[in-house]
Amino acid sequence: MMYEGGVYKHNLLVELVEDLGGYILQKNIMQTEVIIIMLVPMKDIHLVEDMTKKLLGELTRAPLSGAEIAVVAPTLAYHHLPHLDCDIAEFLRRKGAKTNMVGLGRGVGSRICQISAYERNLINEHDLAVYILGNFKHCITESKPRLFEGIEIPIVVTGAPEIDLDAIKNADAYVGNLGRQAHRMRKGDEMHAMDQVVAEVGKILDTEREDIGKDPQSVMPPRVKKEIEDQVQEINEVLSPLPITLRLKGLKVKLDYDEFHDKIGEVSFVEGLKLKDIADIRRSNMKNFILVDIKPKSESGYVI
Amino acid sequence: MEEDEKIMVESPEEEVGGNVYKQVISDVLSDLALGRVIKKVRVYVDVTEPVFIFVALRHTGLASVKLKDFADVEIGEYGKHQVIINLNKEAYIPQLLQKLWERYGKGNIIHEERAVVVVETPDYMNEVDILSEMVIDEKAGEINERIVDSMLRIIPEGFRVRYHQMTREYFLFVASEDSIKQEWKDRAQAILDKLLGGVGSIA
Numbered sequence: 001m002m003y004e005g006g007v008y009k010h011n012l013l014v015e016l017v018e019d020l021g022g023y024i025l026q027k028n029i030m031q032t033e034v035i036i037i038m039l040v041p042m043k044d045i046h047l048v049e050d051m052t053k054k055l056l057g058e059l060t061r062a063p064l065s066g067a068e069i070a071v072v073a074p075t076l077a078y079h080h081l082p083h084l085d086c087d088i089a090e091f092l093r094r095k096g097a098k099t100n101m102v103g104l105g106r107g108v109g110s111r112i113c114q115i116s117a118y119e120r121n122l123i124n125e126h127d128l129a130v131y132i133l134g135n136f137k138h139c140i141t142e143s144k145p146r147l148f149e150g151i152e153i154p155i156v157v158t159g160a161p162e163i164d165l166d167a168i169k170n171a172d173a174y175v176g177n178l179g180r181q182a183h184r185m186r187k188g189d190e191m192h193a194m195d196q197v198v199a200e201v202g203k204i205l206d207t208e209r210e211d212i213g214k215d216p217q218s219v220m221p222p223r224v225k226k227e228i229e230d231q232v233q234e235i236n237e238v239l240s241p242l243p244i245t246l247r248l249k250g251l252k253v254k255l256d257y258d259e260f261h262d263k264i265g266e267v268s269f270v271e272g273l274k275l276k277d278i279a280d281i282r283r284s285n286m287k288n289f290i291l292v293d294i295k296p297k298s299e300s301g302y303v304i
Numbered sequence: 305m306e307e308d309e310k311i312m313v314e315s316p317e318e319e320v321g322g323n324v325y326k327q328v329i330s331d332v333l334s335d336l337a338l339g340r341v342i343k344k345v346r347v348y349v350d351v352t353e354p355v356f357i358f359v360a361l362r363h364t365g366l367a368s369v370k371l372k373d374f375a376d377v378e379i380g381e382y383g384k385h386q387v388i389i390n391l392n393k394e395a396y397i398p399q400l401l402q403k404l405w406e407r408y409g410k411g412n413i414i415h416e417e418r419a420v421v422v423v424e425t426p427d428y429m430n431e432v433d434i435l436s437e438m439v440i441d442e443k444a445g446e447i448n449e450r451i452v453d454s455m456l457r458i459i460p461e462g463f464r465v466r467y468h469q470m471t472r473e474y475f476l477f478v479a480s481e482d483s484i485k486q487e488w489k490d491r492a493q494a495i496l497d498k499l500l501g502g503v504g505s506i507a
Contacts (some may be wrong), residue, residue, distance in 0.1 A: 025450040054391050055328065074461070078457060079457065079460070079461040080461070108460070108461040108462035109460070109461070109462020109463070109464075109481050110351060110462065110481070110482055111354075111355050111481050113462065133322070134313070134321075134460070135318075135322075135325055135328075136321040136349070136351040137318060137320075137321065138318065138352050139351050159319040160320050160321055160324045161321060178326055179320075179321070181324070181327065181328065181331070182327075182331035183331045183336065184455070271472070298447075
């Protein structure tokens with residue numbers, strides 16, 4: 001769920017969610033406004049709704065909560081940025097996702113476009129990638145699929161023409177009517193197309209979540225987030241936005257890997273387990289951060 | 305009707321792409337305030353080749369700004385080797401000072417009062433005439449820069465091999481990933497000829 005409202009007394013809502021056994025995923029305070037993205041148990045939603053009404057805030061469903069999405073542009077030059085990419089990222093964020101923009105080094109052109117191993121690994125750290133491509137069908141169907149090679153996460157592609165999904169190799173969804181634009185997305189059909197991107201992303205994430213549900217994770221990522229916040233003091237001094245970012249299958253902790261990965265592994269749960277017993281802790285390609293991949297039940301043997 | 309359109313993008317088998325490209329071109333031209341400089345734009349894109357041809361006609365006749373247009377230039381008092389510039393407009397001071405510093409050196413330019421610039425030079429009798437005819441702001445040069453900038457923004461980023469012609473009447477760009485073929489240049493020339501012919505007949 002996403003709460004939008006004033007800063008005044010918003011702590012009441014935070015405390016209520018914690019009392020109900022929910023989790024605060026993200027809290028952004030912008031001057032006098034606050035946006036809180038949270039997980040709330042289904043049966044207690046009415047209590048949160050009542051509190052929201054009391055605080056004169058607004059509560060909306062945020063279907064992309066807890067996912068980290070890469071928005072990929074062929075390069076960072078003004079040919080591809082900022083308008084379309086930023087607008088799409090903004091739409092995804094409004095539905096609760098955490099987005100990272102990835103500009104490829106040599107993603108331009110049709111014959112000459114390429115993606116490096118580093119970029120591939122970086123994109124693979126996300127839950128889903130949205131590739132923002134251009135105006136020409138030939139380009140999207142023939143040349144750019146080279147940029148999707150080696151990407152193991154689902155791929156959503158956007159572009160201008162209407163294209164059958166089958167024509168684009170390795171893509172999981174395609175949304176038309178976007179393409180390369182040099183102005184901000186304001187018109188009705190443009191907004192509609194971006195809503196469609198969000199819908200496609202939501203659909204794919206839902207199936208991903210279902211797949212995870214078949215073999216549940218040993219522990220829910222939001223719970224790990226809470227435990228890390230309580231047990232690793234240094235995380236409170238991190239200035240990056242969202243010091244602990246949730247992913248579908250784990251988390252990204254924005255602390256230096258070499259210095260802190262042992263400490264993160266030692267985070268313990270009341271059930272007597274340590275995080276390193278139920279999760280893989282590895283180095284992220286992004287600024288040497290720490291990636292935590294939570295093992296499924298079939299691998300660790302526990303669900304807590 | 306087709307002939308009258310300001311921007312036209314032709315793209316075989318890529319109608320949607322062509323239409324979106326038209327929007328991109330008009331956005332870029334208006335971002336750089338080139339709408340009134342450019343008369344007509346014709347673009348041919350074929351991504352299968354791949355080639356991008358851009359031909360545009362421009363309006364001519366943008367005068368450059370000379371010092372005498374916005375200032376009174378006279379010799380200094382008797383016995384002093386000076387030229388005095390009394391400014392009527394402050395808009396061009398940065399460009400003016402830049403040009404004066406280049407020509408006479410910073411030490412010889414005295415700018416104590418806001419609207420008065422004093423130039424110290426031994427040859428003040430000749431310099432007074434040279435100065436009043438000095439071109440301070442070259443509109444055409446600045447517009448050329450903007451046009452090149454707009455081209456780089458419009459052409460697909462990967463098309464790094466370029467061929468261009470630029471005159472006071474028109475400019476023509478051919479861009480591709482591969483080396484430029486003679487047939488592309490010929491096609492660009494044909495588009496240009498048609499455009500020049502068309503405008504000529506209307507005038």
